[in-house]
Amino acid sequence: MASKGKVLVIDDDPDFCEFMRIGLEADGFEVLTAATGKLGLELMRREKPNLVFLDVVMAHPTEGVDVTAAIKEDPELWDIPIIMLTSIMDTEYIGHFPTDRPLPVDQFLTKPVPMAEVLRIANETVGAKS
Amino acid sequence: MIDLHPLKLELVERIGWLIRLRWVAAAGTLAGIAIARLVEPALPVLPLVLITGTIVFYNALFLLYARYLWRRRGTGLRRRRSPIFVAVQIVCDLLALTALLHFSGGIENPFGVFLLFHVIIASILLPRLASFGVALLASVLYAGLAFSELAGWLPHVHLPQLADPRRYMNMTYVAAHVTAVILTLWLAAAMASSVAERLRRRTQELLQANQVCEINRSELAEMNERLRQLDAARTQFIVMVAHELRAPMGAIISALNLVLGGYAPPEKQREVLERAQARAYELLDLIRDLLELVRARRIEGPTQGVPVRAEKVLENVLGLLRVEAESKGLSIEVHIAPDLPSVLATEDSLRSIWTNLISNAIKYNRPGGRVTITLNRDGDRVVGSVEDTGIGIAREDMPRLFEEFFRSEQAKAMVQRGTGVGLAIVKRTVEGYGGRVWVESELGKGSKFSFALPMAPDEHATPSPDEIQKPSQA
Numbered sequence: 001m002a003s004k005g006k007v008l009v010i011d012d013d014p015d016f017c018e019f020m021r022i023g024l025e026a027d028g029f030e031v032l033t034a035a036t037g038k039l040g041l042e043l044m045r046r047e048k049p050n051l052v053f054l055d056v057v058m059a060h061p062t063e064g065v066d067v068t069a070a071i072k073e074d075p076e077l078w079d080i081p082i083i084m085l086t087s088i089m090d091t092e093y094i095g096h097f098p099t100d101r102p103l104p105v106d107q108f109l110t111k112p113v114p115m116a117e118v119l120r121i122a123n124e125t126v127g128a129k130s
Numbered sequence: 131m132i133d134l135h136p137l138k139l140e141l142v143e144r145i146g147w148l149i150r151l152r153w154v155a156a157a158g159t160l161a162g163i164a165i166a167r168l169v170e171p172a173l174p175v176l177p178l179v180l181i182t183g184t185i186v187f188y189n190a191l192f193l194l195y196a197r198y199l200w201r202r203r204g205t206g207l208r209r210r211r212s213p214i215f216v217a218v219q220i221v222c223d224l225l226a227l228t229a230l231l232h233f234s235g236g237i238e239n240p241f242g243v244f245l246l247f248h249v250i251i252a253s254i255l256l257p258r259l260a261s262f263g264v265a266l267l268a269s270v271l272y273a274g275l276a277f278s279e280l281a282g283w284l285p286h287v288h289l290p291q292l293a294d295p296r297r298y299m300n301m302t303y304v305a306a307h308v309t310a311v312i313l314t315l316w317l318a319a320a321m322a323s324s325v326a327e328r329l330r331r332r333t334q335e336l337l338q339a340n341q342v343c344e345i346n347r348s349e350l351a352e353m354n355e356r357l358r359q360l361d362a363a364r365t366q367f368i369v370m371v372a373h374e375l376r377a378p379m380g381a382i383i384s385a386l387n388l389v390l391g392g393y394a395p396p397e398k399q400r401e402v403l404e405r406a407q408a409r410a411y412e413l414l415d416l417i418r419d420l421l422e423l424v425r426a427r428r429i430e431g432p433t434q435g436v437p438v439r440a441e442k443v444l445e446n447v448l449g450l451l452r453v454e455a456e457s458k459g460l461s462i463e464v465h466i467a468p469d470l471p472s473v474l475a476t477e478d479s480l481r482s483i484w485t486n487l488i489s490n491a492i493k494y495n496r497p498g499g500r501v502t503i504t505l506n507r508d509g510d511r512v513v514g515s516v517e518d519t520g521i522g523i524a525r526e527d528m529p530r531l532f533e534e535f536f537r538s539e540q541a542k543a544m545v546q547r548g549t550g551v552g553l554a555i556v557k558r559t560v561e562g563y564g565g566r567v568w569v570e571s572e573l574g575k576g577s578k579f580s581f582a583l584p585m586a587p588d589e590h591a592t593p594s595p596d597e598i599q600k601p602s603q604a
Contacts, residue, residue, distance in 0.1 A: 014546065015381040015405045022402060023393040087376060112383040115393040 003030040005050035005126035010040035010067065011085070012055065020053065023115040029122060037067040044077055050126045053118070054105075056086045068105055081106045081125050085113065141212045144255050145196050148219055152189045156182055159230065162241075166234070170291045177233045185226050192219055216255050220248050220264055228271040236286055237276045237307055238293040245272060249315050253322030261326075265319035269312040276308050370535055374416055374549070378409040385409070412547050419551040422482055423534065426555050429562025435474035437586035440512055441466045441505055443477055447484040448503075455492050455501065465504040473512045473583040479559045484514075486552040487579050491518035493545050494577075508582065511565070515580035523571040531569060532557040540573070556581065 007029045009020045017033035024031045032047055034040035044052065056064035064084060071077045084105045107121065159182045167173050195215065199208045224245070231239050245268045252264035279286040279298055288295050297303055385406035388394045394402050448462065455462055473480070491501045499519035506513050523531060527538040535550040542548075557567045560581045571577035 013377060013381060015409060016384060018405065019381070019384045019388050019402065022395070022398045023388055026393055026395050026398075087380065112380045112387065114387055115384075115391055119393070 004028040004123070006030045006032065006047060007122055007126070008032045008034065008040065008043055008047070008049035008052045010034045010037060010052065010054045010064070012036065016055075019115075020118065023118060024122060027119050027122070029126070037063040037070075040067060041070055044071070044080060045074070048076075049080060051122055052080055052082050054082055054084050055111075056084055083107045083109060083121060083125075085109050085111050087111045141216065141255055142199075142208055145199075145212060145215060145219075148216065148251070148255075149189060149193050149196060152185065152192075152219075152223070156185045156189065159185070170289050172287070172289055172291070174233055174287060178230060181226055181229045181233070185223075188222055213256060213260070217252075217260060217264075220252050220256075221267065224248055224264070224268055224271055228275055231272075232275055232279075232284065233287055235289040235292060235298075236279045237298050237304060238289050242272065242311060243314075245311070245315060246318055249319045250322045253319050254326050258323045258327055261319045261323040262316075265315045268315050272311055272315075273308045276304050280304050367534070371420060374535055375413065378413045378416070381409045382406045382413075408547070412549075415547075416549045416551070419549045419555065423551050423555050423558065426479070426482070426558035426562060429479070429559060431562070432474040432564040432584050435476060435479075435563050435586075437472035438475050438477050438480050439470070439472050440480055440514060440583070441470060443480040444484050444503065444505065444514075447481055447488060451485070451488050451492060454489070458492060458495065459498045460492060460495055461500050463500065463502045465502070467506045470505060470507055470512060471585040473563075474586050475559075475563045475583055479563070483556050483559055483581060484516075486556050487516040487581075490552060490579070491516050491520065491577075493548075494518065494541060495520040499576075507585070510585055511582040512585050513580060513582045515578055517576065517578040519576040522573040522575050522577055523569065524573050528569070528571070532567065553579075 004027070007020075007024050009017050009024075009031065011017050011020075011033070012035050014035065017035070021031040021033060032043050032049060034043050040052070040054070043049070054064050054067055056062070068082060068084075071080070071082065082105045084107070086108060087110065106125070109117065109121075160179070163173070163175060163178050163182070167175055192215075199211060199215070202208060227244060227248070231242055234241070249261065249265045249268055253261035256264070275284070276298075278284040280301065286298055288298070385402045388402050389399050444464070444466075448464070452462065488501065488503065495501065495518045501519075502517040504513075504515050504517075521540045521544055523538060524540065527536075530536045531538070532553045534554040536554075537548055537550040556579075560567045560583060563583055565581055565583040567579070567581045569577060569579050
């Protein structure tokens with residue numbers, strides 16, 4: 001079966017990455033995972049994924065936000081849809097979110113995200129792009 | 131501190147009142163002279179007006195001096211000089227009044243009772259002894275005046291309209307009159323000064339109570355601030371704990387959702403559930419560590435400990451951890467100094483210290499590495515250390531090493547799961563019992579964690595009971 005598209009999951013929790021991989025792969029997506037924002041950006045530049053699931057709080061509380069800032073500065077990455085994953089607990093970091101400029105983020109989701117939601121978004125986003 | 135004592139401040143304010151009162155008295159005297167002259171043509175007006183003029187003159191000087199003192203506010207001069215200034219004024223007034231009396235009939239003049247005012251003013255404004263001094267001076271002046279005129283040492287101004295001319299010459303009458311006046315003066319001084327003294331004491335007590343309240347208030351504010359900081363730290367701790375609990379819980383929910391929702395292919399389901407199980411155990415470990423941490427945070431000094439033999443607890447812990455070490459091909463070396471005293475702690479807390487340090491040394495060691503454990507006495511402390519040949523600690527991570535939930539990047543890379551609480555437990559426990567924890571490490575070469583605990587008292591040289599028994603068994 002041909003891949004529906006490339007999905008990148010950037011999250012420092014290896015179990016979460018693995019669960020996303022299993023669910024998305026079973027639905028026909030090709031899945032890449034990265035444990036840090038830096039690795040995620042490298043993979044984005046190299047692999048040009050069709051969709052990115054990006055965790056906000058990794059080793060640093062705003063690592064996810066920093067990734068979006070880097071994306072904004074790289075025209076090659078502008079087109080890639082970003083789905084940001086936050087936890088309810090992350091709201092205390094809300095002050096770190098830049099308010100002076102819009103984040104290049106297409107949607108925010110609160111963890112834990114039901115797989116049905118992940119697949120719906122993946123299918124809609126990637127389907128619309130391709 | 132209060133800048134100017136309120137009692138002294140009152141005295142300073144009373145000086146102004148005294149001076150104003152004297153203007154009124156001088157005016158009253160002049161009016162009195164005028165009226166008395168109408169009734170009693172024998173009254174010598176000139177000396178009386180001259181004396182009144184003198185009163186006006188010295189009152190003007192007093193006013194100038196009072197203004198001078200007022201300008202020197204805050205120098206302490208006002209406070210020091212005010213009582214003397216008041217005393218000088220009262221003495222001047224007594225002399226002036228006596229002179230007035232002398233030229234207006236002496237003992238025949240009923241205004242002699244005005245001496246009483248001076249005694250009362252002195253009793254209110256000055257210390258008790260000073261008010262008796264004023265009473266004494268007034269007595270001496272009045273008696274002196276009466277008897278001098280009686281004896282003919284001073285000329286007597288007789289007021290024929292007012293009194294019988296023989297009155298001032300009647301020894302018995304003069305003596306009785308003078309005695310009555312003197313007694314009145316002294317009783318007035320005693321009563322007024324006693325009331326004034328009591329009032330002053332009350333005011334003093336109130337002021338002191340006020341000051342105590344003021345001090346208590348600042349202490350309370352300080353304590354409040356400390357409590358606020360403690361509360362903030364506790365809130366921060368709860369937030370951190372919630373963060374730590376959330377990650378494994380989120381992973382478990384994701385796993386269950388994956389399997390229950392049928393999103394995981396059958397061949398992957400077991401893997402997903404195994405991962406969920408591992409996270410559930412992680413959660414359990416974290417809860418266990420958190421409880422231990424809370425227990426460690428409650429320790430409030432060596433007095434909460436009992437004598438424990440650190441080497442005995444070490445033996446137990448090693449018995450449990452040896453298998454794990456051997457499975458990694460690690461060798462364990464133990465060096466225990468002879469005749470070690472007991473330390474002040476509890477068996478549980480010592481077990482927790484050894485377990486955390488040794489299991490770290492095993493976890494973060496290289497395969498085939500070594501763990502060296504030593505236990506020595508250093509003065510009145512027992513020092514234990516656990517050294518490994520593992521990954522070591524980066525210099526920049528050293529300050530945060532004992533923080534709750536901190537795990538270095540190297541540690542995370544080597545052992546994925548860890549609560550990050552173990553070293554915090556060790557530090558809190560050891561410091562709770564009045565001890566100290568420190569670490570020496572080189573990145574990539576290994577680390578050496580040490581702790582010093584205070585030894586139990588009365589054990590400085592005494593061997594333990596089983597050591598005493600040993601020779602008899604041999």
